Amino acid sequence: MANRVVYWNGSFIPEPDARVSIFDSALMFGDMVFEMTRTFGQKTFRLREHLERLYASLDYVEIDCGLTIDEMESATHETIERNLPELEGLDFQVMHDVTRGSGSLYDTLVKEGTAPIVSINTMPLVRHLAGVSDHYTKGAHLVITPQQAVPARYIDPKAKNRSRLHYQLANLHALRLEPGAMALLLDERGFVAEGTGSNVFMAREGEVLTPKPHDILRGVSRQACVDYAKLLGIAVREVDIDPYDVRTADEVWITSTPFAILPVTRFDFRTVGKGVPGEIYSRILKAWSEDVGVNISRQAEEYRGLSETWTP
Ligand SMILES: Cc1ncc(COP(=O)(O)O)c(C=O)c1O
Structure with a gap:
């Protein structure tokens, strides 16, 4: 140990x-x-x-x-x-x-x-990354759960706090729907808020869209993703996104500290875009990897191998 x-x-x-x-x-x-x-x-x-x-x-x-x-x-x-x-x-x-x-x-x-x-x-981060390593190539599956985001007027999710039962309930629901599925929380108006440990992005006609930063944690990786997109000359807008938009998006991805950025290839049991990691996602992942000097997806794969024998 x-x-x-x-x-x-x-x-x-x-x-x-x-x-x-x-x-x-x-x-x-x-x-x-x-x-x-x-x-x-x-x-x-x-x-x-x-x-x-x-x-x-x-x-x-x-x-x-x-x-x-x-x-x-x-x-x-x-x-x-x-x-x-x-x-x-x-x-x-x-x-x-x-x-x-x-x-x-x-x-x-x-x-x-x-x-x-x-x-x-x-x-x-061996176990954190081992658990999601497949997603860099195959993509994650996001599912909407009955559990919604907590509106900012109750416990503001912008403050990163440990009153996290609602996130866990959403996780449990997602896993009951399909092992490995990740929960996507809507806000009380029915617009996309965030994942239970991640922020959400979509691409449509070359433009990147992400939910307005009200009922969400304003992720540091979310900001990094916006910064890399802008460096690549890709427009980014904060807008209300509803499930219909996600279903018809060209690409969807999520961001969070442990894994940085992961593609989403299925949404509520339906294929997103072409069902593979998209071009804009891949460009941002590459820019991120180059900036930090680590091949992010390859590292996750290495850590998956390591996790077979490694213990914390
Ligand atoms: C609810 C929630 N949203 C978003 C994020 C992503 O934030 P960050 O990119 O700062 O890790 C997290 C991270 O744990 C989170 O718990």
Whole structure:
């Protein structure tokens, strides 16, 4: 087993010891925010953007984590440096978790008292990527679930929070429909919102369309995808997209930190476009791979091979 360490409120502790109390508000209410950044070639990708979103999420839920964003960035780099010998030359996640800490009813029962808990962990992406490696060539299957996106006026999905039961319910529904299918959430008006861990794009007549950023998490990879498309001279618009648009799209894809960008070749059991990864998708994947110096789809394939013997 790897001897990774976790940043824990200013100290570094062995990963197996990084546990929150049953009295922590995170466990009681899902009352916490988080971030997941990844590396390419063991260098963080858009870390500052992830931290800016983390601080916006903290502000939304009114948690003062006690660190400035610069201090959080330094703590992140120190966590990575301390773990590098244990990360086997692989690319890895960098996860920031901030809980509100224990409620005052239980303050004497918890080592940290009522202070928020800030933790940062690192973990190779072997299993994350192995699980989706096939999709880069065959494409994912997106299905609409009865579970909808939570409207921003309830719990704003722009804040990356762990009150995620609705995403899990949607995942369970999707998997009941077909093993491996991925859930697509609509908003309360019936327009496409997002996946349960990803943002959605489609292409029509050479133009890229993506849902308006209201009832969604504004993904860092979503922004990266927009930036690469623009660099390639491809127009991108944020618009209301309904299921009919997805069904008749030339191409559909999703973006998220672990896998960057994945093609969607089936939507609600029907073929999307030509049923293979599309041309615009492929150009963006190539630009992304070149920019980060990692062949993203090939890496996923390598990690699939590795996952047969590798354990976290
Ligand atoms: C609900 C949701 N939407 C979108 C995303 C994609 O965000 P990012 O590209 O920042 O990883 C995520 C990532 O976990 C997510 O949980």
